[in-house]
Structures are given as structure tokens and as C-alpha cells.
Amino acid sequence: MESAHLAPSPGGAPVARPQRHGTASWPLADRIGYCLCWVTGIALCLIALGIVLFMLVKGIGYLRPALFLESPAASLQQSKAGGFLDPIIGTLIITVIGTLIAAPTGVAIAAWISEYGRPAPLARAVESAIDVIAGVPSVVLAIFGLLVFSESFLGFLSQNAVNGAVYGRSFFAAGIVMALLALPLIVGSTREALAQVPDRIREASYALGKSRASTIRYVLLPAIRPDIASGIALGMGRIIGDTAIITILLGVTLTNEKVGGVPLIGNLRGSGSTLTSYVYNNSPAGEGNAPQKAYAAAFVLLMVVLGLNALVTRLTGAREPGVAGSLFRRAVEAGRRAWTR
């Protein structure tokens, strides 16, 4: 469409500038529809911009580097006291536990469904179970988790109350249930990616005498590493962003409390907070009423999650994206190529 490049036409006839089809000739109803489409597209952009800017503006006032190093402190001047250290550590712990459990499990289940899949009814049932987990609200998972971890034989995972009842709430409990949250995303990514590996690669490996297990381990999984990574990143994003499970299963305290004397296990058996529960508790819905803190923590949370999403985009941008990559970026590309030929 650059007029500078319009060479003179053979035959000397005047070259016309390419025109864009206007909508002026469309019936009124169609033009309204066209306008509405534009309005919604721009509105979505504005809303996203609004959210980020709003968080930035409101949170930046309170944000200072010291916050990341201080623990939350109870004080009468709620809006001035304490930092984010414990919530940040809490988020880290939960994410690590959840991912450590979900990643190997998810990849293993996905590999089993995709490569073995026998007996077939069992494979279909497991697929349905994964779909069910994906569809169940996180609150329901949380209260089920509470039920399970309140059983006395699981008391080692949390603490025991004075009358012998198991508290049922701890980093362990929350982390384990968080794994369920991330599981469907990891399984989905890995399955999609495995489906896209051409069969000839598997056949080549079998022809060389490798068993199915070692084919999976040495050939297939390395081939789909970016997709597994992006699935894990998506799962992590989901874990970091979830509040319901934390509220119910982490026994929210202001700082991370230890239970018992054992160094690491003691921390994990204890209660604490994460960024999400910190925001929740400092908002009008929780106990505290320090909107400043809530904004600042929310801003940090938002940046972390967005950064993770950007990582996912980069991971899947290099090669053909799996389900973790943009579902519609692939499709829009194909559509655009086909329509303008």
C-alpha cells in the first residue's frame, strides 16, 4: 500500500491507489453491528489498561524496597506497619510444593494416557477425572482437602489442637491441594504436545529397540520440553493467583508460624499467609482495613502473574504452540493467511 512503490503500469494506464472497502453503503443494522465490534474491542483494551494503571497508581504510593524485606507486624497504625516478606515467602512455598507434586504427576499421567492408554476404559475415566478436577471450583477442592487433612492419621502434616483434634490447616495441606489445581493444566499441555509429535519419531525409536518407557523418557519428553515448561508455568500462575484454597487451608496468620521444632518441616506444618490472602485480609472483606497495603501487595501479585504469562508466551512463541500457547493465535494466523491470499 506504499504509493512510492507503484511502478508505471504496462500499457501506461493510470495506476489506481488500492482502496479499503468502506462500510458506508451497508444497511444501518450492519453498521451498528460493525460499530459495536469496534467499541468492545477498544473497551477491552481500555479495561486492561485501566486495571494495570489503577493498581500501579494506588500501589506505588505505598511501595518501597524495604517492604520486601520486612515481616508483617501487628500494630495500631495498620497502614504504616510491616512489609510483605512473609506473604512472599508463603507464596513461594506454596507454589514450590504444588508444582513439585503436580509436575511429575501431571507429566506421568499425560504420558500414560497418550502413550499407553490401556485398558481403554481406565484411560477414558482418568481423562474424565482430569476434566472434573479442572471444572470443580477451588472452594470445593479446599473443603474436601480440609476434611482429609483433619483426619487424625494425617496430623503430622499440620498441627494438633489442644483437645486432640487435628487442625488440618498448614502449608503442606494447602500445597498438596494446590497441586490438584495445577494438574489439569500440566496434563493438558503435555498431552497436546505429545499428540503433535509425529509418529515416525516414535517408530524410529522402537525400531532401534528401545522400549516404550525409555522412548518416552529419552525421546518424547525432551522433544516437548517447552510445552511442558509452559504448562508448568500456567499451573504456577494458577497456584499463585488462587485465594480460596489459601483462605481455607492455610490457617491464616499474619506471619508464618512454625509448629514444632523441626527446621523445615516445622515451617511447613505451620500456618502463614501468601500474597493473595494478604490482599484479601487487608481489603474490606478481611479483618484489616488497610487499602494501601492491599493495593501494594496486589500490584506485586499482578506483576508476578503477568510476568509468568509473558514467560509462557516466550516459551511457546519459538515453536508451534501447544494448548498452553495461544489457542487463538495459531487459529487467527491460519485464518488470516487463508483469507488474504
Added chain:
Amino acid sequence: MDPLMPPPVRRIAVDREPHVAEPTAPGANGTAGPAPGAPGARRRVLRGAPTVVRERMRIESVSLAYGPTWVVRNVSLPVRQGEVLALIGASGSGKTTLLRSLNRLTEVTAGATRAGCILLDGQDIHELEVNDLRRRVSMVFQQPNPFPMSIYDNVAYALAEQRPPRGRRRRRTPELEAAATDALRRAGLYEEVSTDLERSALKLSGGQQQRLCIARALAAGPEVLLLDEPCSALDPISTATIEELIVGLRDSVAIVIVTHNLQQAFRVADHVAFMHLGELVEYGSSDQVFDRPLQRRTREYISGAFG
């Protein structure tokens, strides 16, 4: 048996020499002269002499470019109702691009430039409203592309969209049904589908689907019908049916057909335009172009020197 020795070669008995058919003498069985590309073989000619001819479109010094290269160079042609115009040429000769410019489909591609003028009944098509133009100049594509709707909805599609958006919008009004039935008859499909017009159009065979697309294009009453290699995806019997159809339609619509099949062009076309690398090499009646080509390149193409 020594395992290292190869198994004995078996001789296949041959009873008699294979029979090779002799080319029949030209002029036998009421056919016209040597067919293009296959000297001496028999072929039928569908077209009779054209009846009343009336100019519908005029292509004047048209050049088209995608990006920096000119794909069509300075082509001028008339398109007349009452006759079939065939655009022939090798791949890349620009014939499809020229065809698509007749209903401004080339504008969909970004970076397409044009020069020259195309007139429909005396009006410059670039001054008409584009959807108006496309209702008057309809197109049938190489691959049949019926919509995922019933047969009736496919044929009535263009007409249904032309009605004003307000007012009663019933699916099957008497006018629409009459128009759809008429279009299906003209396309030679009515007898085969009249029992159930609500059937999904995708369940038809390839030839039926292409005839459905022709019916769909005809339903809006176009003045010109453009066909982009309509039979290249079809079997010979469907091809023959559609070729007869095309010749039958030429009195009511002006027809432009792009084809890489020279026999087909000879069978159905009244006038032929041969294009090579974007230029119009020769234009004339099909008898003249096929039997007495004026240009060397035309002669070479028709005799199969390149393709």
C-alpha cells in the same frame, strides 16, 4: 536346492502381440478437425453457433499487480452475453487473477494494485458498490464450497441477504422458493434434490455440490457468471454435465470460464483468450485460435510444447 541360488525366473506366456489402436482418420463421425494437443482423436463439440450476442463487460488495458510484480499486463477483452469466453494459458499466466478482478475479489488481498478500467454495462466497476457488483457478477470456484446449511438455504442465500433487514424475515417465502426452484432447474439439479431440499448440502456428491454452487450463483440473477476451473476437481461424468449446463446458460448470462483443459475450452467456448505470463497473446473465436492460431506462442501452447 542351494539356498544361495536365486529362484528360477518364470516366463510369462504371451499369446499374441498386444493390439495398438490406430488413430482414426480426421473428419469421421461428424466431428470437427484435429483436437488441440491430441491430433486425430475424436471429441465432441457442445456449442452450436452463438445466437444473439450483446456486450456486457469490457476490460480495457487492465494491469494487476500483487506487490512489486505485474501479474496481468495490459489486457483488453470484451465479455458478451450469448457466448462463452474461455481464458486459457499455463499456470502463472494471470488468467485467474484477471477473472477475480472482474468481481473485485482481488481487492481482498493486501497490496494488490491495479491499472486500467473494467466496465459493466458501461459503468466502471470500481465506482459501483462492491457488493452490488458481486450480485451482478457471480463467481463459481474451483473447489465446490457449499455452506454448511440445507440445500434450500444455500441456494436462497444471496437472495435472502438482499432483502431489507427490516420487515418480515421468513425463511421460506413464495418468492424465495420460486427463485430457488428456478435456479436449481437452470443448474440441472432440481430433479435430483427436489425430494428433500432440507438435506445438508455437504452430503451431496462433488458434481452435485458444484452444480449447487452454480445454482446459488444464478439465484440472484446475475448478468455475468465467472467460473474458475469449475470442473478440475470433478470426475468426467460430472464434468460433462456441467459443460452442457454452461453452454445452455450462455443465452441468459455472459460466461467467462478459466480452464487449463484445452479440450474443455474447445468444447464449450465461443471465444478464446490465450494468456501467457500476464499478457494477452491472442484473442479470437475458438475455431480460429485452435485451428489457425496467429501467434507462434499460441501454436506452441496448443500443440503441447509447454503447459
Added chain:
Amino acid sequence: MLGALGAALLVLIGAMVVTVFIKAWPSFSANGLHWFGAGGNVDTQLRAMQESSPLPGHELSYFRAWPLIWGTVLTTVLAVLLALVVSTLAAVFLTEFAPEPVRRTLEPVIRLLAGVPSVVYGLIGILALAPLINSHLISNSRKSSVAYVVQLNGADLTTATIILAVMITPIMVALIAGALAAVPAPWREGSAALGVNRWRTVVRVSLRTARPAIVAATVLATARALGEAIMLSMVSGGRGFAANPLDGITFLFEPVRPLAATIVQESEGLSIGPLAHTVYALAAVLLVSAALLSIAGWAAKQPLKRYGVRA
């Protein structure tokens, strides 16, 4: 060995569903079908259970969930309808009308919106949108007119619906835009060649072809909306009040208390017998709704297969 892992997962999920129903049963059996009905104030009923002091004239497990169910239905249905319209228009914009630079910007924007945690949405809702609605849309006369029944303060049905719609729009846009872009080019080109403008082509050919995806997107979005607990617990008002459409415009500003939000809010008292049973009963209702939703989605796709619309 790997199969055992899958089987273990299956057992876990099965156990979860069964356990929820077992724990829920006492609440259902104590109240019968009236559990779903209306009767009294849900908040006081829950308070009574938490403090183990039954309300006068009723037993401890007395519970009438209708205001909660109605609140859930209202927020979910309204939000999904709003999001459906917005998402379809945005998806059409993304695939058909947006110029290239706009399309390149819109894609990350959609991804961004999808990634925002629900607690952030809740914060914006309760600290920005609710006060805005409170000061600009709810007049003082309206507040005083219902003051004897309920307080209107901006944390209400409207705020909840708007934010929920924004939350579920990105998923729907992604799915619908994907389906629209996958409509075979020959169909769209054929429609253009017949002289049908781009908008009508989209409506009659592309959206029709994309209908299974639209159904799938709606089901997914509804499931998400049903399960959204944290955001709704922050902005929906937290009062178990069955918003009454007959109240006219005031209806839009009445607080609601959806099921999932209630579960989060009552999660403190899960060691107390009747309260626990009630909460599990709420969870059971959620599970059943999610299951019914999947079935409805599957059923909605069936008629389209007839015309070759690939589902």
C-alpha cells in the same frame, strides 16, 4: 505403574465426590426438599448454627438456601449473558475487522485479562467500582426507601455481575475467536463473491459454523462463574438477601450472596457439626450444577452436527 497413578487419581476424585455428598446428606435429610426453598434469613440461620444456639421454633439444622441459590443464579446468568455478547463482538472484531496493529495489541490484552488473579478483581471491585456505583448510581432516596430491609452500599448484584463478566470474557473471546478464524476460507470467500457484506457473512456463515465453540465457551464460562468464590465474596454484599426483580431498578443494587462465596465465608466454622453439613450441602449443589452444565453443553452441540458443522 503409571496406570496405577492414573487409577489413584480416579479414586481420589471419586472419593471427593462421594465424601462431599455423604457429609452433605444430614443437612438435606434434616430439611427435606425445603432445603431449596425460602424461609427466614439465611444469615441468621448460619449464625445460629455457628453459635450452636438454634433459632426459636426451629432445630439447629434449619436451613433454607433459596436466597443463596437465587443469588448464584442471578450473578451467573447475568454475567454469562453479558460476557457472551461482549465476547462474541470482541471475537468478531479480532478476527474480521481489526486492523493489523490493533489485532497485535488486543491479543496480549486478552491474555493479560485472563491472568489477573480473582483477588485483584475483587479489590478493584470493592475499592473502586462499588464506591463509584454507590455515589453515582444509587441515590439517597433509594437508599432510605429500603433502609428498613437492607443497606445499599454499592457492593451488590451490579458490581458483582460486571466484574464477573470481565473475568470470564477472556476465555470466551479466545475460544470464539479461534473458532471464527478456523471457518474455512472457501465459505467466507464464497459468501463475499455472492455480494454479501462482511458483517452479514460473519453472522450467517462464520457464527453459525462457530456455534459449537460458542456453546463450549459458554459452558466453560458458566462453570468458572459458578465456582468464583473469592471475588464474589468481596463485592457481592455478603448478605443473604434474595434480590427481588419486582423492586425495579433497586433490584440491581441489592446485595446478593452466591453459593461459592458463602462457602468461603463460612469456612471458619467447618468443625461445627450442622454448619459443616450445611456447607458441604452447598458444595454438593455446586458439584451437581457443574455436572448438569457439562451435559447441557454436550446436548446443545448435537443438532448442529446434522449440517456438517464440525463440533
